Amino acid sequence: MRAAGGILVGVLATGLISAAQRPQLPRYTERVDVTRVLVDARVTDGQGQPILGLQPGDFRVRIDGKTARVESVQWIAGGAVDRDGVPVSAIDVTASAEVLPPPGRLVVFLFQKDFDPSRIIGFMRLLIETRRFLDTFDPSDRIAVVSFDSHVKVWLDFTDDLPRVRRVLERGILFETPGSVEPSGPPSLVERLSQAKGQKTYSMEKSLLAIADALEPLAGAKSLVLVGHGWGRLSGSSLFFDREYGPAVDAFQAGRVTVFTLDTTDADSHTLEAGLMMVAEDTGGFFERTHLFSRRAMNRLAGALAGHYVLFVEKPFGEKGSHTIAVDLARRKGTVMAKSAFVG
Numbered sequence: 097m098r099a100a101g102g103i104l105v106g107v108l109a110t111g112l113i114s115a116a117q118r119p120q121l122p123r124y125t126e127r128v129d130v131t132r133v134l135v136d137a138r139v140t141d142g143q144g145q146p147i148l149g150l151q152p153g154d155f156r157v158r159i160d161g162k163t164a165r166v167e168s169v170q171w172i173a174g175g176a177v178d179r180d181g182v183p184v185s186a187i188d189v190t191a192s193a194e195v196l197p198p199p200g201r202l203v204v205f206l207f208q209k210d211f212d213p214s215r216i217i218g219f220m221r222l223l224i225e226t227r228r229f230l231d232t233f234d235p236s237d238r239i240a241v242v243s244f245d246s247h248v249k250v251w252l253d254f255t256d257d258l259p260r261v262r263r264v265l266e267r268g269i270l271f272e273t274p275g276s277v278e279p280s281g282p283p284s285l286v287e288r289l290s291q292a293k294g295q296k297t298y299s300m301e302k303s304l305l306a307i308a309d310a311l312e313p314l315a316g317a318k319s320l321v322l323v324g325h326g327w328g329r330l331s332g333s334s335l336f337f338d339r340e341y342g343p344a345v346d347a348f349q350a351g352r353v354t355v356f357t358l359d360t361t362d363a364d365s366h367t368l369e370a371g372l373m374m375v376a377e378d379t380g381g382f383f384e385r386t387h388l389f390s391r392r393a394m395n396r397l398a399g400a401l402a403g404h405y406v407l408f409v410e411k412p413f414g415e416k417g418s419h420t421i422a423v424d425l426a427r428r429k430g431t432v433m434a435k436s437a438f439v440g
Contacts, residue, residue: 102132103267109350132409133409135423135438136404139430139432142349146402146403154425156425162327165193165410166408172317174402174403200237201238202318203241206307207244215325215360216408218386219323219360221386225394230258239261240254241269242294242307245282247296248294249273254284259348276291277291285311301344304344305347308345313349318353321397326367326371335367349438353379356397357383358383377436381400382396418439
């Protein structure tokens with residue numbers, strides 16, 4: 097019995113040794129690398145009101161001209177109300193748990209102040225309209241207020257104190273100088289955009305870059321409402337922007353910041369409006385003239401801020417660099433606002 101047992105042990109040991117010496121064959125697995133692109137899309141009807149209940153199949157997305165599959169869609173509601181005064185509630189459509197935005201909206205108001213006769217009337221009108229517009233916000237929203245004349249001035253970090261915001265819009269921006277602003281955080285705009293930094297932003301392009309850099313690290317989608325007359329330098333028939341404009345747009349896109357521009361100029365069209373149009377188009381917002389129908393512009397803004405869809409889009413290629421992206425509706429009628437590019 098002992099001998100038999102010894103032979104058995106020897107056989108097992110030999111088997112283990114031969115298995116260890118046996119060459120390891122490579123294992124082959126089939127793998128497809130898929131990168132997901134997150135896109136904030138605002139979809140409105142002919143009256144500027146949000147269209148609810150859209151599914152992934154309702155969207156058509158093209159990246160660099162090629163069709164990309166929308167994997168899932170999530171509706172993120174703001175604090176606005178519909179036409180009947182009913183609060184617009186959150187609706188998740190095949191929602192992904194990967195992105196959980198903070199409660200409420202983060203909105204920055206940027207007022208480009210100018211006392212030129214062709215601009216000041218419209219500017220003051222929009223200050224009044226914006227005070228009324230504050231009624232569409234609820235306690236979970238946070239508002240920051242910034243202005244630009246010769247440089248950026250920070251009036252308020254993100255706050256839910258609407259009476260305080262109203263006081264700044266009623267008197268501060270036109271007649272006063274802001275003092276030091278302590279960070280409210282989190283979230284905070286002032287942590288990365290101090291008054292000292294604002295004093296170095298002597299052009300609108302530099303101002304946009306400073307604001308974009310301050311907003312980029314903050315979680316979730318953000319909105320910038322720019323009330324002004326535009327920017328750029330006219331040379332012959334061409335309009336030139338400072339070199340900071342491109343990096344500002346990149347930072348807005350990376351930080352999920354949508355820019356809505358309201359033109360205060362008392363004219364049907366003018367040269368500097370090109371800047372307002374471009375930044376809105378690049379970031380997925382809209383441009384509106386306000387010299388004739390300012391209330392209509394504010395109603396459209398309320399509809400756009402009432403909520404947005406977050407699209408999770410498959411990008412089955414991994415090239416680095418900038419890529420164009422186009423989003424529209426496949427089975428419905430409506431206007432889709434989304435950024436025009438992203439960096440992969």
